[in-house]
Amino acid sequence: MKNAKTGPLLYGFLVAVLAASIFPLYYSFIVASKDNSVLGEKVPPLVPGGNLVENITRVFDTVDFWLAMQNSFIVASSVAISNVVLGTLAGFAFARLRFKGRDSLFLVVLGTAMVPTQLGVIPLYMLMSDLDWYGTLQAVIVPVLIGSFAVFWMRQACEETVPFELIEAARVDGCSVLRTFWHVGFPAVRPQAAVLGMFTFMTAWNDFFWPLIVLDPNDSPTVQVALSTLASGYYTDYSLMLAGASIAVLPVIALFVLLSRQIVGGIMQGAVKG
Amino acid sequence: MTVTRPETEAAPAVSVSPSKEPKRFRLSNWDAKYTPYLIIAPFFVVFGIFGLYPLIYTAWVSLHDWQLIDGDQGFIGLDNYVKLFGDANFWNALFNTLSLFVLSTVPQLLAALGLAALLDRGLRGSAFWRAGVLLPNVISVAAVALVFAQFFGRDFGIVNFLLGFVGIDPIDWRAETWASHLAVSTMVMWRWTGYNALLYLAAMQSVPKDMYESATLDGAGRWRMFWSITVPSIRPTILFTVVTSTIGGLQLFAEPALFDPAFATSNSTGGSDRQFQTLVLYMYEKGFRLFDAGYAATVAWMLFLVVLVVAVINFTLTRRIAGKG
Numbered sequence: 001m002k003n004a005k006t007g008p009l010l011y012g013f014l015v016a017v018l019a020a021s022i023f024p025l026y027y028s029f030i031v032a033s034k035d036n037s038v039l040g041e042k043v044p045p046l047v048p049g050g051n052l053v054e055n056i057t058r059v060f061d062t063v064d065f066w067l068a069m070q071n072s073f074i075v076a077s078s079v080a081i082s083n084v085v086l087g088t089l090a091g092f093a094f095a096r097l098r099f100k101g102r103d104s105l106f107l108v109v110l111g112t113a114m115v116p117t118q119l120g121v122i123p124l125y126m127l128m129s130d131l132d133w134y135g136t137l138q139a140v141i142v143p144v145l146i147g148s149f150a151v152f153w154m155r156q157a158c159e160e161t162v163p164f165e166l167i168e169a170a171r172v173d174g175c176s177v178l179r180t181f182w183h184v185g186f187p188a189v190r191p192q193a194a195v196l197g198m199f200t201f202m203t204a205w206n207d208f209f210w211p212l213i214v215l216d217p218n219d220s221p222t223v224q225v226a227l228s229t230l231a232s233g234y235y236t237d238y239s240l241m242l243a244g245a246s247i248a249v250l251p252v253i254a255l256f257v258l259l260s261r262q263i264v265g266g267i268m269q270g271a272v273k274g
Numbered sequence: 275m276t277v278t279r280p281e282t283e284a285a286p287a288v289s290v291s292p293s294k295e296p297k298r299f300r301l302s303n304w305d306a307k308y309t310p311y312l313i314i315a316p317f318f319v320v321f322g323i324f325g326l327y328p329l330i331y332t333a334w335v336s337l338h339d340w341q342l343i344d345g346d347q348g349f350i351g352l353d354n355y356v357k358l359f360g361d362a363n364f365w366n367a368l369f370n371t372l373s374l375f376v377l378s379t380v381p382q383l384l385a386a387l388g389l390a391a392l393l394d395r396g397l398r399g400s401a402f403w404r405a406g407v408l409l410p411n412v413i414s415v416a417a418v419a420l421v422f423a424q425f426f427g428r429d430f431g432i433v434n435f436l437l438g439f440v441g442i443d444p445i446d447w448r449a450e451t452w453a454s455h456l457a458v459s460t461m462v463m464w465r466w467t468g469y470n471a472l473l474y475l476a477a478m479q480s481v482p483k484d485m486y487e488s489a490t491l492d493g494a495g496r497w498r499m500f501w502s503i504t505v506p507s508i509r510p511t512i513l514f515t516v517v518t519s520t521i522g523g524l525q526l527f528a529e530p531a532l533f534d535p536a537f538a539t540s541n542s543t544g545g546s547d548r549q550f551q552t553l554v555l556y557m558y559e560k561g562f563r564l565f566d567a568g569y570a571a572t573v574a575w576m577l578f579l580v581v582l583v584v585a586v587i588n589f590t591l592t593r594r595i596a597g598k599g
Binding site: 010011013014017018020021022024025027028031043044086089090092093094097099102109112115116117118119120121123124125126127143144145146147148151171174176178181205206208209213217223224227228229231232236238241242244245248253256261263264267268269 | 309327404413464527538562
């Protein structure tokens, strides 16, 4: 549908929406660059100040933010790699292999996405302390080694890009299932697997609830857990908090800028077919 | 010759018994049959151990006096549930959960619908606008909560500053129940509106264009076409977002948790007087601050039922409303 007259108005409105999307990020950067006392002034600041480096230094002095970044990086990368490997294998099986009960098993996978597993944290915590995993990174990694989203996403990718004929040919030539996957399936879906990896990395990087419970905030925090510690000083120090928040969102924003087209495309494709 | 006979017998693979097949063929047969199960197994194992089992076991824990550190102190039947029904904090958290859910989800999905309709109008640079509306969704909820905590500050927050222009006195966003619910809902809306708009947009783009053309010939206006063609056509997607937003919206945790500056330091959560304590926050408080695992499991299991009931109600309602026309 097109309507030439509403054009400027429409674009004006979208610019406003975009501004609302970006403003909180911009503002946290502004506050992060100010002396905390400036925030007590009547008019909220809208231009950056000169205290950014100082505030960031204070973040690293207040909590072990290096350790937190390192932990988040380990967690997010492991979760991303494992979801890509296991998700691609499972997606390949659901899309291109014949086996009994395939379609109903896939429906089960989709159904699990609706299960509010967050409500099981009490026994999950007990399980982790039985395993002696409290405060260790595997406690946050292992439960999300493979998620339904990865299986769904890679099945979609395989359906679209892996040609049936090539698989049949490889099988006739005596290739095993895994070799067929490795030589025919995986090369075809590499781009989608990369997007899944980045997307999973972001999700794991942002996770808050479970890391807060099972990690020791003083000993083995992730970035998000460290952020909640920053917020708990004797008085509310917004420059400090938002300097931390600015660093914490940086890797994710960088990935998003690089991959926004693919992520948007992926979300929209999933919406129509799912 | 003598060797030809056994060879011709072995050739048609179907008629041969398994034991006489060449070894390699047997292996590949096993491979084709069972490898698929092996490679989908990790998902089911992980989900079973770390998702389904804890959720179900929660019901069992709720029937016990169970301390997080000291362990099981014995079966007590429905005692925890009896206590829960007489617990004013539970009803308060239930009210907050439902209120926050309605305040954040209903305007959010309507706004997403409107935004999707705008994005569907053949824009220039569509990729740019789409990325722009999705951006809030990739920002961590902890970071979002910290920024919005500043926005909604009583003395120096930007929201009160702006309200001052239209002559509204500063609002103490954390002290008042309704004010705090509005503030927390704003965070949720900020993060999720664009995401849902993209889902709607995708569905709108697959509506056949000739439906609109014939409606235009019949003299239907844009507003009418939106409600009688677009909305019914994207009904499955609307239902999907309603159900997922219900499941997510009833389990709010990080937004209300970090909206309270005393979250990390005090035992009670969700405001000085629990003004914005949700059920997940209450479960967290009982389980991981006061170590009463049995009672926390009871809260969790009740919330599970609430999620189930509300999801079914919303699904039915939406199907009816969106299906008209």
